[in-house]
Amino acid sequence: MRWEGTCYRAHDPKWAWSPISGAGAAAKGGRFNPIGTPALYLALTVEGMLVEMGHGFGHRFDPLTICSYNVDVDDIVDLRTDSGRAREAIDLASMACPWAYDLATGKLPASWEIAKSLIAKGAAGILSPSFATGARSDMANLILWRWGSDLPHKVEVHDPSGRLPKDQLSWS
Template sequence: MPYRGKLYRALNPVYAREPLSGRGAELYGGRFNPKGLPALYASLTVMTALREANQVGNLQPTTLVAYDAEIDRVFDCRDDQALKAEGMDAAALADTTWRDRMKTGEAPTQAFARRLIAAGWHGLLVRSFAPGATADDLNLVLWRWGDAAPARLVLIDDENRLSR
């Protein structure tokens, strides 16, 4: 499925000057990317982005950014049949032990992401697993993005606030 619309990220201020880099995910790994593979984790709403960035403890300093997105090839994780065809299911996506499993190799969700990347997907649409999130809280995880089609992602910063 293609995705056209706004996306949001709540960044650690350390990465605020590089809101298109995917560097944090590359350094530490994420549910849908192993260490060494850049990924950009974005949300379809501001509140989901804030939940994602502040999952433990108190609200920490956060830089909120928005993007205009036109992403052609997005795997929809809400489609149970498509998940099954890829050897996944909703329970495996929600597995809370992915970080522990990453310590001894690759988490199943990371292997799933590798298969999707190899098949030419630009990203995946998946529900948020952050505390307080509901099935309506969605994230778009990107492995391929740039300033042109077919995976166009443009930071909204008309006033150049991040360059100051």
């Protein structure tokens, strides 16, 4: 399916110069990207982004750079609903697995198997419920494995004033 709209992300400031790289996610892995697989995790709402960035700590978080994105992407699999998950034979429990704990204990996270399977089928990304602590049932994320500056997988950071740094040296 095609998804078009505005998304939001809170970055570690050290990545502010490259807000659509996906390199940080590739280095550490994430719920829906095995280590080595670039991914761009975007919240569909500002409120959802705040929940995601807080990691369950509503009143304490590290310094962050907040960006909004103009997104127009195709080849998206919508896993926000029971019917969407059923079409792909994916269960919510596998999506919601304790992926970081699994990884730390030497177990392959079930959510990584989901990602690998969908990537192999040609999916550019998924729409997923938010699994962040404190997320409401209406909060969702767009997780991309393929994106760039052109259609059909277009993602642009909204920076009309050129406020974002151009490289790491901008911080010194």
